[in-house]
Amino acid sequence: MQRITVQTTPIEGQKPGTSGLRKKTHVFMQPHFLENFIQSIWVGIGGVEGKTLVLGGDGRYFNDRAAQVILRMAAASGAKKMIVGQNALLSTPAASNLIRIRKTDGGIIMSASHNPGGPKEDFGVKFNTANGGPTPEELTNRIFEASKSVTAYDIVETQDIDLSQLGTTELAGMEVEIVDPVADYAALMQSLFDFGAIRDLLASGFRLRFDAMHAVTGPYAKAILEETLGAPEGSVVNAVPSPDFGGGHPDPNPIWAKELMDVVFGEGAPDFGAASDGDGDRNMIVGRNIYVTPSDSLAVLAANAHLAPGYSDGLKGVARSMPTSRELDRVAAAKGLDCFETPTGWKFFGNLLDAGRVSLCGEESAGTGSDHVREKDGLWAVLLWLNILAVKRQPVASIMTAHWEQYGRNYYSRHDYEGVDSDKANALVDALRGKLIHLPGQDFSGLTVESADEFAYDDPVDGSRSENQGIRIGFTGGARIVFRLSGTGTVGATLRVYLEDVETDPSKMHRDAQETLANVIAAADEIAGIEAYTGRTAPDVKT
Ligand code: G1P
Ligand code: ZN
Secondary structure, eight states: OEEEEEEOOOOSOOOOBTTBEEEEHHHHTSTTHHHHHHHHHHHHTTOOTTOEEEEEEOOOTTHHHHHHHHHHHHHHTTOSEEEEEEEEEOOHHHHHHHHHHTTOSOEEEEOOTTSOOSTTSEEEEEEEOTTSSBOOHHHHHHHHHHHTTOOEEEEEEOOOOOTTSOEEEEETTEEEEEEOTTHHHHHHHHHHSOHHHHHHHHHTTOOEEEEOTTSTHHHHHIIIIIIITOOOTTSEESOSOOTTGGGSOOOOSTTTTHHHHHHHTSTTOOSEEEEEOTTSOBEEEEETTEEEOHHHHHHHHHHHGGGSGGGTTOOSOEEEETTSOTHHHHHHHHHTOOEEEEOSSGGGGHHHHHTTSOSEEEETTTEEEETTSSSOOHHHHHHHHHHHHHHHOOOHHHHHHHHHHHHOEEEEEEEEEEEEOHHHHHHHHHHHHHHGGGOTTOEETTEEEEEEEEOOEEOTTTOOEEOOOOEEEEETTSOEEEEEEOSSOSSSEEEEEEEEEEEOOGGGSSOOHHHHTHHHHHHHHHHHOHHHHHOOSSOSEEO
16 A cells, blocks of 8 residues: 655636536546545645545445545545445435534535436535535635645555445555444434324325435435335335436436326325435425425425424524525514525525524525535425424325415526526626616516615625625515526536516415416516527526
């Protein structure tokens, strides 16, 4: 075993986005690319010497190879210990939990989340800090700066470590502990939810289907839903993680989880359907014949979380990312809870959770979570839903109707224009920015602009300010449009247009969202000139 220092030169484009560094897999596999980035993380965190880190990933192509490289680099740079999920697997929430309960200095998660995997698809690496949460902006910047001046990295030359065997081993003086990726996470879930009540629900004939989308939640869902809670075998489908996610797109939404949608909207449908993404932090919830949008789900969970033992004392407060629908705000107001509006990305919830200002938070992009970890958590959301269903014993559709009648409904949709030329996308945003001050008072497609600004966030805990977090346009009557460019894409730019309108008339709670939002959609194009700038006449994805 030999420790060597490898000379390298900076590689462009190692700026982490909304959630770590994501690139095409072949880019990550090119000489020095992964190594440079890992070395930049070491520099960013002030060196890895003497530190203990968690390591795991979502099992996508290159996950196993990257894990070996990261272990060899950690050992060569003097890390004390690495706690690794068996076969280098850990869901993002499980990694967050391990970092917290083992009180490590942080962890490295290998994932590009819901992006497809494989040699031609995406790979990613993110660093989570000692609180279990994503890197704050300031550390992200330090890592990026380091990537621009990296000249060498240390690595141990040795055989691969066998990551399939649980237990402790050693690599060039560094301890490597290989742990069951599921056990600690399952115990955490058991501490939050009434497993007895959920078991009774499942024993009563209530049927569920969980689609793991060939991704990392398969083993977690099998262990918890089937083996512990008694859902019949086969309730969890696509449960074996595969390097290319079965050739699919592990993004739990009605488009990519169509197989599940067809079952839950078909003959003899189960009572409840759910899915999670590549790394297990996102969720999709469907009831028999009803899709629950992430924003609705967040509002329902906030309204009912007290039904689960882990939240029976009530919530400390709630938070949502800015583009997420404002249905949550009305639940919070009704319950007298603080409701925070943060920029897109889970990292912005961390301070609020750490400071005990909020205990539940979420994003329109299918992420919901609480203060139990510092990441969004797909299975957690599914279990909270099941706990609520176990108490209420009503169909999902009835719960939604009652919720909307009580709090009002926000019709909501996000339109994504993917792979847009970056210059054109930036030109659209720049032009929009330029006219914001003139918009209030103007009419577009029958809607009158009430407010228009570019969102900036002042963190109430540490006082840091984050600017350019999306353009929001509010209309009289409660409709709203948000425009922002994605920070997770790997090709060109993705323009996201978030559309919503409020409905409080109980007789109008069951309409089609796209039809109901037709005037808001038209106003978005009128204001931003989407077609004129991008040449696109329709979005690639509507969620
Ligand atoms: C997207 C979502 C955002 C989420 C992130 C990571 O980021 O919109 O809510 O936190 O993925 O899962 P975006 O591509 O919009 O920057
Ligand atoms: Zn994810």
